[in-house]
Amino acid sequence: MIKDTKIAVLIDGDNIPSKYISEMMEEITKYGTPTIKRIYGDWTKPHLSKWKHILLENAITPIQQYGYTTGKNATDSAMIIDAMDILYSEKVNGFCLVSSDSDFTKLATRLREAGMVVYGMGEKKTPNPFIVACDKFIYLEILANDDDLEKDEKGKKPKKENLYNITPKVIKLLQNSVDDAADDDGWAFLGDVGSLIIKKQPNFDSRNFGFQKLTPLFKSLPQFLMEQRDQPNARFKLIYVKNKD
Numbered sequence: 001m002i003k004d005t006k007i008a009v010l011i012d013g014d015n016i017p018s019k020y021i022s023e024m025m026e027e028i029t030k031y032g033t034p035t036i037k038r039i040y041g042d043w044t045k046p047h048l049s050k051w052k053h054i055l056l057e058n059a060i061t062p063i064q065q066y067g068y069t070t071g072k073n074a075t076d077s078a079m080i081i082d083a084m085d086i087l088y089s090e091k092v093n094g095f096c097l098v099s100s101d102s103d104f105t106k107l108a109t110r111l112r113e114a115g116m117v118v119y120g121m122g123e124k125k126t127p128n129p130f131i132v133a134c135d136k137f138i139y140l141e142i143l144a145n146d147d148d149l150e151k152d153e154k155g156k157k158p159k160k161e162n163l164y165n166i167t168p169k170v171i172k173l174l175q176n177s178v179d180d181a182a183d184d185d186g187w188a189f190l191g192d193v194g195s196l197i198i199k200k201q202p203n204f205d206s207r208n209f210g211f212q213k214l215t216p217l218f219k220s221l222p223q224f225l226m227e228q229r230d231q232p233n234a235r236f237k238l239i240y241v242k243n244k245d
Helices: 017-026 047-059 075-089 100-114 128-132 170-183 190-200 213-219
Strands: 005-012 033-041 061-064 095-097 117-122 136-139 187-189 223-228 238-243
Touching: 005 017, 005 075, 017 033, 017 047, 017 117, 033 047, 033 075, 033 238, 047 061, 075 095, 075 100, 095 100, 100 117, 117 128, 128 170, 170 187, 170 190, 170 238, 187 190, 190 238, 213 223
Parallel strands: 005 033, 005 095, 033 061, 095 117, 117 136
Antiparallel strands: 187 238, 223 238
8 A cells, every 4th residue: 555645536426325424535544545536426316415414524526417317327427437537637546436336347447457556445235346356345334333323122223243254265365365475484474464365355354354453353263373573673563474284
């Protein structure tokens, strides 16, 4: 990740619930500075009216796109055209495409071919072709805070559920990534392991399994050894991981 990455955030307003917007924008700042923020939709339709105050709070520019054909998502073409205009303007070096629609798969691929870093965001229902076309894909459900959870009949909020369980397939992905990044003694720097996992599976995120960071996820698994190593003239330690024999 480049610290000064300038990101164009393009949101499919017809396809994304407004309740995620604050957490979503906060998440994007982890990867760069959102210098262009646009949301697309037919703002004459009542179901988009709830976006109004949220857009003002987050300085997102609404782009009007009328639905010319029944049953078609008119925002797709407008987002794609704008994305290409932004690409050739050379004002950004990254994009965040927010949608659960596979129609943006080709766009993500084209932007990456042009040297852009592409982050995708969408709900768990997002088709896999769009997910793997991005450098990293983040599920909106893991960004929801406790205030987004609806209370039950007794007035209590349920515990946020994990999107996925840690299956043998996930364990194998972790083990293979440790092996691929390991030195001759089998130890791998956890930062390198994390980067490699994302390259293999863009939608991998420790938060999908209920862990805020990768370190506690690995520590919870008996298949791995962990150790901390001192750095010269540094206040923090490096974390290394190794597969158990």
